[in-house]
Amino acid sequence: MSAGRIKQVLSALGFAAMAFAMVPAAASADDAKPAATEAAYVPKGIPAPAGSVFKTLFSGYQFRSADTRAMQDDDFSNPGMLSVEAATSEWSHVDGEAGKSCASCHADPAKTMHGVGTHYPRWNKVLERPVTLEQQINLCRTNNMKAKPWAFNSENLTNMTTFVRYQSRGLPVAVKVDGPMSVWFDKGKSLYYQRIGQLDMACSNCHEKYYGKHIRADLLSQGQTNDFPTYRLKSQHLVPVEKRFQGCMAKVRAKPYKIFSDNMIALEVYTAWRGNGLPVETPGVRN
Amino acid sequence: MSVPRLRVPKTAKKGEVITIKSLIEHPMESGFRKGPDGKMVPRMIINKFTASFNGKQFFGANIQPSVSANPYIEFDAKIDADGTFDFAWTDDKGVVTKAQAKITVAAA
Structure with a gap:
């Protein structure tokens, strides 16, 4: 028996960041297309259903590094x-x-x-x-x-x-927003485009207008929720979607909505609808 | 601690180099963080991992606080004979979690 060779003792966050730094930047100036996370990888989207705000739907998975994607793909390594x-x-x-x-x-x-x-x-x-x-x-x-x-x-x-x-992994998200849900849908929609906080930013400012572009060293996603609850390498545990929303709100220096409050649920309904058609990825792995 | 996850091939050819993957659930509390009460959270990590084949250690790692929760360790081993792998994770409390896997050499 020869001595084993260490391939990787994975400090996941550090490893992903290291790989990211070594890849030459492939930032795109094109408004329509998301920048590739690596030179070789072009984010793959699916055509959005009729009535969607997007032409192409991109899961947040598409904006992550090769290491993070591999970690999610293999059930063994997916924490x-x-x-x-x-x-x-x-x-x-x-x-x-x-x-x-x-x-x-x-x-x-x-x-x-x-x-x-x-x-x-x-x-x-x-x-x-x-x-x-x-x-x-x-x-x-x-x-x-x-x-x-x-x-x-x-x-x-x-x-x-x-x-x-x-249990629904791979099935398309199909949130219904008709009938009595339409009131909640409209409320969620107005909240999505409502600027809040000291930075005066709405969800749409990042996740609709600038997805695929860099926010500091990271790439903005479309803010899809098809991977939630998702394992965040940053927090090293699974994060429920409303907790993630609170994180975004705190980052724009707003007072986050309370968990399960009317505002929060309306926002969750609307955001989930924006991802109708994307396959469920739970448990996802994100930064 | 939970049951560690292992991926070891059941058979290998003589002289083949196989890849062993392991993952164990552990908070890996670094000892550098403050809790909600403002007090330091005591360090609680897995500080040692060993892998043995037929009782003889062939791979090990001394793990430090920078390693993330749920450490994933992957390494290679060359297989020359039938045998049993023993894996052991030791944490700061001295708790040792063990796991075992068998491998047989298939005719080439």
């Missing part, structure tokens, strides 16, 4: 898969006074949860408002399992959200 595995056992874990687990009602998650993750946030007839996937999981826990709801951004809730959405 988000650890949470999927953790939630797999939680699925059949009995909790609450009703003596039920998720599996009591939804036996085989690969079948019963197939496609579920594509159409949240979704209209809830009882509450008469849209609910996010996180809220739906907690509604199941409180109403059917008689268990305590999990806190937002807790490991349990984020793991379970990731697990449910993972």
Whole structure:
């Protein structure tokens, strides 16, 4: 047995940054086309459905470095898969006074949860408002399992959200915004274009007008949510979409909307709609 | 700690160089961060990784606080005989997580 050779002890963030620095800059002056992250890689988009604000939809995946893309593509190296595995056992874990687990009602998650993750946030007839996937999981826990709801951004809730959405991986996002959802859609749309904070910036200023271009050393994406909850190399754990929105708002020095507030859910509905047609990538890996 | 993830081929040709991949779930708290209460979060990392073949260590790493959470370690090994791989991760509390994989030499 010869001595093994170390290929990489991956400090993921440092490694990605190093690779990025070595690649010659390929910034494009062309307004229409996103700049390539490396000389060899051209972001691949899909034609947007009718009525979309974009001509071509790009997943955030397309703007990441080769290392980050490879990390997401291989389930072995994708750190988000650890949470999927953790939630797999939680699925059949009995909790609450009703003596039920998720599996009591939804036996085989690969079948019963197939496609579920594509159409949240979704209209809830009882509450008469849209609910996010996180809220739906907690509604199941409180109403059917008689268990305590999990806190937002807790490991349990984020793991379970990731697990449910993972069952729809590869299916196109299909959020419905007609009927009673249209009020929320319109509200989300006005918030998306509303300048906020000390920097006086709207979501659209970065993610519609300047996607594919550099913001400091990083590339702006279209702000799509098809990969959420996503593993951020920066925070080294899975990040739910509303937490990410709060991050953006804090960066433009605005007061972030509260989690599950009307504004936040309206924004989530509208942003999800902008990505209708993109395949679900959960768990994604991003910077 | 969770069960570590391993990817080791089950068979190899004699003299073949195989790639071993490993991933373990761990927060890798660097010891340089402050918590919400303003106090330093104590260091808690995996500081040592070893890989042995039939009881003899052939690869190891002393890991420092700059390594990210959920460390992923990939390395190569040349296979000359049937045997068992033993992998061990040691953290700052002295907890050792172990994993094993077997490999057989297939006729060329």
